[in-house]
Amino acid sequence: DAKTTQPNSMESNEEEPVHLPCNHSTISGTDYIHWYRQLPSQGPEYVIHGLTSNVNNRMASLAIAEDRKSSTLILHRATLRDAAVYYCILSRTSGTYKYIFGTGTRLKVLA
C-alpha cells in the first residue's frame, strides 16, 4: 500500500483559510486520494476524495498536483469546529478499499 506523509500538526486562525499538505510520491495511477478527519472523541468522517482533477464539496476543496505526487486539502474558512486530526489516505480503485490511515495532521484553530 502506498504511503502518505503529512505534517504532525498545524495551526490556523479562525475565519482564515487552511491548507493541509500531503505527500504521496509512490502513488500509482489507480490510487484515489481520500481525506478523512477525526474530531475529538468521534470516529473518522469523510471529507473529500479525488483521482486526478481538483474537487470541491461543501466541506472543503482538494487540490491535486499535476504529477499526483502531492495534494492539498483546503478549508476555506476555518472554524473552531474544524479542529481535528486530518488524514490523507490512498486507496486502489481496483479490488477492495483498504483505508490505511497514517498519523495525520492535528489542526488547531485559534479563536
Place this chain on the structure above:
Amino acid sequence: DSGVTQTPKHLITATGQRVTLRCSPRSGDLSVYWYQQSLDQGLQFLIQYYNGEERAKGNILERFSAQQFPDLHSELNLSSLELGDSALYFCASSQRVSDTEAFFGQGTRLTVV
C-alpha cells in the same frame, strides 16, 4: 450521526478473557470494516467483510476474528485479551466492496485490566 451503530460503547474486562464487539452498518451498506485505534499505533485496519464474505485482511492478530451475518451486522471477537489490546475499536461501512466514502461508528472503548 453516521448511521453506523456500535455496541457496547465501553467495555472493561480482565486479561485472558474474551469479548465480542458488535457493529450494525448503515441501512443498505454491504461492506463492513474494522479498525483498532490505540494511543501509540494510530488507526490500524483489521479486516473487511462484504456481503458476508471476508474481502481484505490487515494487521489482525490470530486471537481476533470477525464475521458478517446474513442481516449484514458484524461482530469482532477478541480472545485471550492482553493489556495491549486496550484501544478504541471502530467499525465502518460502505455500500460496495470498493467505495470512495466509508461511514464510521462512534467506536467501542475496550479497557483490559
